[in-house]
Amino acid sequence: MSDKFVAVLMGSDSDLPVVEGAFQVLKSLGIRVEGKVTSAHRTPDAARAYVADAEARGCQVFICAAGMAAHLAGAVAAATTRPVIGIPVDCGPLNGVDALYSTVMMPGGIPVATMGIGKSGAKNAAYLAAEIMALADPDLDAAVKAERKARAEDVARKDQALQKKLENV
Numbered sequence: 579m580s581d582k583f584v585a586v587l588m589g590s591d592s593d594l595p596v597v598e599g600a601f602q603v604l605k606s607l608g609i610r611v612e613g614k615v616t617s618a619h620r621t622p623d624a625a626r627a628y629v630a631d632a633e634a635r636g637c638q639v640f641i642c643a644a645g646m647a648a649h650l651a652g653a654v655a656a657a658t659t660r661p662v663i664g665i666p667v668d669c670g671p672l673n674g675v676d677a678l679y680s681t682v683m684m685p686g687g688i689p690v691a692t693m694g695i696g697k698s699g700a701k702n703a704a705y706l707a708a709e710i711m712a713l714a715d716p717d718l719d720a721a722v723k724a725e726r727k728a729r730a731e732d733v734a735r736k737d738q739a740l741q742k743k744l745e746n747v
Contacts, residue, residue: 581636582715583610584707587625587654589617589644589667596667596700597643603704607721609711612637618644618653625650629657639707642690643700645669648680651690661691661710663703668696 584604586597597613604611612632616625629640640658642651643665651664664681668674674695682692691706693699705722712719 581610582638582711583612583632583636584639584641584704584711585612585614585628585632585637586641587614587616587628587643587650589615589642589648589650591615592669593643593645593667596697597641597665598700599697600641600643600665600700600704603701604708607704607708607718607725609708609718616650618649619647622653625653626657629654633658633660638711639663641665641700641703641707643667643703644681645674645677646672646680648677651681651692652684652688655684655688655690661707662689663706664690664692665699665703666692666695 586600588594588597601611601613614628616628618625637660640654640660640662642654642662644650645667646669648664648666651662655662666674666677666681670676678692678695681690684690693702708718708722712722
């Protein structure tokens with residue numbers, strides 16, 4: 579297994595149900611993953627220290643999930659030049675819209691690739707991280723392509739089942 583990995587950071591342990599899909603996707607593709615609860619607001623020094631340490635140990639991509647003010651992805655992007663992918667968490671009175679705006683509105687020169695709000699965004703963050711890493715890893719590229727083909731075949735099977743059902747209506 580490669581020493582390269584993806585770090586998934588959460589602003590709170592309450593974000594875990596949202597990011598579990600990201601862990602599953604990354605592991606299914608054979609990508610080593612670390613998880614960390616750290617806050618841009620409550621533990622900023624610890625967050626920066628983790629980013630520096632993870633980068634030194636081979637982290638290729640950071641995925642950051644946070645709700646409401648959602649500054650974690652921006653704080654991480656300010657501390658590294660590795661790709662950072664933000665997941666706005668659907669919580670709080672605005673159901674993640676505030677987190678989306680906080681994550682997507684970064685100043686020029688400090689990019690954060692922002693996914694959709696919630697669980698589907700977390701899965702897409704993992705797929706994007708895998709695609710980024712696959713640029714330099716032919717085996718991972720093949721795994722990503724095979725997984726995408728399998729998803730397409732699943733949709734085709736479901737359509738065939740629907741068509742058979744409609745024939746009998």
